[in-house]
Amino acid sequence: MISLHDAIAARAQTLDPLKIYYVVLLPEAATEDYSPFKGFQIGWREVDWALGVLATLPADVLEGEVPLDLLVSQRMGGARSLQWTPLWITALEQLLVTDIGLFVVLFSGNAGIARRAEQWRSGQKIDVLHISTAELPGTIHPSQLAISIVISHCLSTIALHGSRLDVPISLSSISRAR
Numbered sequence: 747m748i749s750l751h752d753a754i755a756a757r758a759q760t761l762d763p764l765k766i767y768y769v770v771l772l773p774e775a776a777t778e779d780y781s782p783f784k785g786f787q788i789g790w791r792e793v794d795w796a797l798g799v800l801a802t803l804p805a806d807v808l809e810g811e812v813p814l815d816l817l818v819s820q821r822m823g824g825a826r827s828l829q830w831t832p833l834w835i836t837a838l839e840q841l842l843v844t845d846i847g848l849f850v851v852l853f854s855g856n857a858g859i860a861r862r863a864e865q866w867r868s869g870q871k872i873d874v875l876h877i878s879t880a881e882l883p884g885t886i887h888p889s890q891l892a893i894s895i896v897i898s899h900c901l902s903t904i905a906l907h908g909s910r911l912d913v914p915i916s917l918s919s920i921s922r923a924r
Contacts, residue, residue: 764806766900767847768830770796771838771854771863790832792855795879795888799853800830804893807849807900835859843870848907849900854878860885872907875899 770793805826809817820826829847835854839862843850852867852874854860860880867874867884875896878885886895 762806763848764808765829765847766804766806766849766851766896768800768803768828768851768853769838769846770800770830770832771835771852771859772832773856773859774834774836792859792879793853796853796855796877799877799888799891800828802893803828803851803896805829807897807904835862838863839866843872843874848872849903851875851877851896851899854880854885856880857882873899873903 772790772793805821805828809826812820817826821828838852850872852863854863854876855878857880860876860878860882863876863878864882864884867876876885877888877891879888881887
């Protein structure tokens with residue numbers, strides 16, 4: 747039988763190397779704290795701002811310079827879909843960033859979760875961008891978030907870690923594709 751960690755690691759090896767993975771961090775909650783409608787927990791209120799922001803962010807590293815009309819038609823046609831997931835902070839703490847992808851952006855909505863996310867980030871070999879309302883050192887406040895910040899983070903990650911991919915990526919290859 748394959749372990750959960752091995753299954754996640756196998757999945758990470760097949761991920762799109764240019765895709766940006768967004769993770770909305772939620773607090774753990776008791777079952778009775780969930781709504782009867784689709785199981786939404788109260789913790790969503792702390793990060794509901796992230797859902798509005800997600801729609802404006804790029805789905806991959808190359809998307810930053812795609813004209814809006816082309817981008818809209820690609821997304822409507824099912825291409826360049828945005829990859830995001832809600833995740834309990836305790837689940838994140840059990841993963842490595844490479845279990846998720848090369849380009850990872852975290853969203854947190856309270857100081858407790860933001861501190862735990864920062865602690866997790868400090869143990870990763872690949873830098874993770876963290877957007878938070880908690881205003882801790884190392885985080886970016888949602889009011890300062892821009893597409894250019896996300897793309898810049900991805901480009902610096904490529905510069906440092908692009909050779910770790912099965913098909914090495916360089917800044918020059920990204921520039922030619924853009």
